Each structure stands twice: as structure tokens, then as C-alpha cells.
Amino acid sequence: MLVLENIQARYGAITALRGISINVQEGELVALIGVNGAGKTTTLSTIAGIMRPVQGTITFQGTSLVGRSPEVITRMGLAMVPESRDIFGSLTVEENLRLGAFVRNNNLEYRQDLKDIFGLFPILEERFNQLGGTLSGGEQQQLAIARALMSHPKLLMLDEPSLGLAPTLVDQIFELIATLHKRGVTILLVEQNVVRALDIADRVYLLNTGQVEMSGNPGQLRAHGDIEGIYLGTKKRQATKESKS
Amino acid sequence: MITLDFLISAISLGSLYALIALGLVIVYGILKLVNFAYGELIMIAGYTLFVLSGFSSLAWLIMAIVAVIAAMATSYMTELVAFRPVRTKSLTAMLITSFAVSTLLQNAAVLIISPRARPVPLPEVFDQSVHIFGADVPVRNILIIVSTVLLLALFTLLLRKTVLGMALRAASDNFRMTRMLGVSANLVISVAFVISGFFAGVASLFWVGRAASVTPTIGGAPLLIAFVATVIGGMRSLEGAVVGGYVYGIVYSLLSLLLPQYLLDYREAFMFLIVILILLFRPEGLIRANVTPERVG
8 A cells, every 4th residue: 555665865964764665555554663763753754745755765555655745645545643743722623623624525524524533532522612722632642643534544644642641541542543443544653662562563664773674563573582672773772771771 | 182083093093004914914824924025915906096097987996896806816926926936945035035026016116107106096985074973083994994893804704614714724823734634735825825915905995095196115114014013913823913903003093192293203213112112021922822933844
């Protein structure tokens, strides 16, 4: 469904991605894991059209995404929930959701979709007329995911959905992701919480300094034993981390 | 000392300034661009009135509608031809482009029409006044207030009740995220420029109506007023622009009333002194927006 081949991306002089190749099949839940700066968010930004790769190809259902604007890519069926959630704080929850359905532009379906969304996120029905900016972090995360779902995406990209949330909320968000996956939504998940990501993903890519260091199903990654060691990349990196803490 | 006709005249000046400021800030909110060519939209509407009255005998209202449409079309064209190509480059590039567009339009008016003032037609009601509670109130002032209130109500409805309006508000909140929901950047920006032209056009009808003439540099003063009003009210919100416009208009009227005769010429100096004081105590303007500034990339 989504294929990235040899993607390279730069922020000015800094190379953030050094030839990333990943793919996502329809109905899969694929997780990108790795430390800060590994290139996870940059990979998503490049897919979403926010960043332009300097090299490589991105194809979605056979169509190239490189050089297309974010709005066109969204209309093709990719929805992104950014790490910063980016709720419109001065708009109500309802207006946030209505804009999520912008690409569909169908009032009848919108009403039906709202009911579905309220089933998944009961809190949003309670907060329906409140300004987005008045929601708590967990509620904003739910709204961000709900807003993305309103467009009926073929592929949902979630960037660190558990970031900054209390442990009980993290459970809730991961349950929700699992539910969406069971419903058949194709998901590309960026996550720092490796244990959680391995629990729900079908396949995992471990990124390190802008490259895919390891990939496979969670069992294969776990088979490497020391997940924490894999996650941190090298023993040397691990040592540095320990000496710092 | 403060009479009814003074009040109405102060509020009407505030209304006019609010309209002018709103047109400037709608583009600023989304592009973070102070459009220095904004005053020229007021000029274009004025010259449209002048040209139409020279070549036709249309009713004033028809000419006025054409003038407003001309301002909207000019605003849209400047976005399409001048701003769109430099939009992704840098904010400085856009700012300089807006200076260029402003100069270009002014010089076009000088070359094509004349550097000197040209008369514009006014409807008869602009010269009439009505008696309200014993006061003589010019109809023009009442018209400004009524049209402003109507336009503000309509504009609020557009922003709150239509999906396009929500998209405009979302875009001034977070432009990138708005695009990531599938809203076209070009659409939102074009609409903002067209609305900006609309407010400039309507304001122009009343603005050129004061001197009954139009000159190539007529846009300078309203641009400054719009800028100061938005600074007073707060650049980040549309409400701020409206509040700033009213505060500016009403304070300015009060100064005209309260200052002794020999200081009247220094009204502007006093006005800016007050603006400085406001900014000292409320650097973000009277209305604070709840979102952090972000620029379109």
C-alpha cells in the first residue's frame, strides 16, 4: 500500500534520513521505533508532504507522493496525527471534527461518523461544544485521532500518541489503536515506548541515525533478546546513556 | 459636552476604522503578512467610482457594487500574481513584494489617470442629515454604523457556521495542520485576500466620500490607521482588529472634542502617545489571542 524506497531527507546541512526503505501493507499495523533523532518523525513528515525528500521514492497505492502538497496527500487517503497533536485551540471540538471531515464534504455521512466517533471517544461528546484549547492532554490526543479518522483515511499515521500522557491514558490510547487495527484501519505508528509498540504491531522497523537498523515482526525483534539494547542501538550508546543518568 | 451627534460621529468613525482594520488583519492572521498594498485597494475602489461616473450614468449603488468588486478582484489578483510565487520563500520577500505592489499600483494611477485629485460621485443621502432627539445627525454616519454592524454579523456567521469559515479560523490558528486535513492552502489564502478586498472596497465608499475625491496616495492614511488599530487591538485576532478600530476612532474623536483649538493640529501626536501608553501596559494589544504565532512555510 505504502512503499518508501531509499528516502533521504535533510534539514539544511543536517542529514536526517539516510536511505530509509519501509513498506506498509493494507490492514497492517506497522510501528517505527527508535531513540530521539533516529528519524521517525521526519519519516512521517516526508510521507505527509511536509518535508520533501532529497532522494528516493514514496508511492502510495501505486502513485508517487514526492512533491505533492500535504492537502493533496490527505485527499489521497493518508491522515496524520502529529506529535504535537495540533488541535485548533480556538475552535470547538465540533469544529475540529467538522474540519477533519473536510475532504469528505458529506453532511449525512458526517452525522453518522460523529456517532461512531462518540462510540470510540465518549469524552468528545461531552466536550462537543468546548474550545479545543480547554481540553486536557489526553482529551486533545483523542480529539486529534478522532479528527484524523473523520476523513476515513486509508492509512492513519500516528506520531507518538502516548507522549506526555499519564499511564492510564496511555493504556487507553493503545487499546484504542488496537481497536482501530481490528476494525481494519491500516496504521503506521511512531512510538518510543518499545514494549507497547511490540505488543500491538504486526511488523516493526527499528530506526537509528536515519537508517533502518532492524525490521521484522515483534517476535523476531524480541528474539534478539535484549530489546533495550536493540532499542538504544549500540552498547556504546547504552553506556553513554547510563553514565549520563 | 458629549452630545448625541458627537457620539454617533465617534462611533461611525470607529466603525469605519474597524472595517479597514479587519481587512488588513484577515490576511495577516493567515499569512503573517502586513500587506502594504492594502491601502491601494481603497484607492482602486475610489478610481472605479471616478471612472464609472465619467463613462456611465449608472445609479450610485450599482457603481458602488462594481467598485467593491474591483477592490476584491485586485486583491485576488495581487495574491495570485505577486504573493503566491514568493509565499514559500520568506516573509521578508512577501513584505517587500507588498511594498512593490503598493508602489506599482500608485504609479499606475498617476500614469493612467492623474497625480491630482479626481472627483468621485456620492449618493445624495451622504449630504443629508436627520433629526434624532433634537440633534442633527448626518445620514452618512448612520449608514457607516449600520453597514458595519451588518457586515460584522455576516462575517461572524461566515466564520462560525460555514466549513470555509472554520477552515479560515483554523488556518490562522495552525496553517500547516489545516493543510494536513486536506484544506487547500491556495483556497484559504485566496479567500482571505478576497475578503480583505471586500472590506477595503466597502470602507473606500465611505472613505473617499469624506473628501468626495480620490488621489493616487489616498491609501496611505487608511493603511496606517488599519495598522495602528490592529496593533492596539492585537494583531492575532479578528476581534482585536475590530476593537482596535473602534478604540482608535472613538479616542480620536474625543481628542478632536477635548483638545483646545491651538493643539488640534497635534491630534495625531496625542493619538500616538495614547497608543504608546496602551502598548506599554498591554504589549500584545487589548485582545490577547490564545495561540502562539506561527508562520506559513
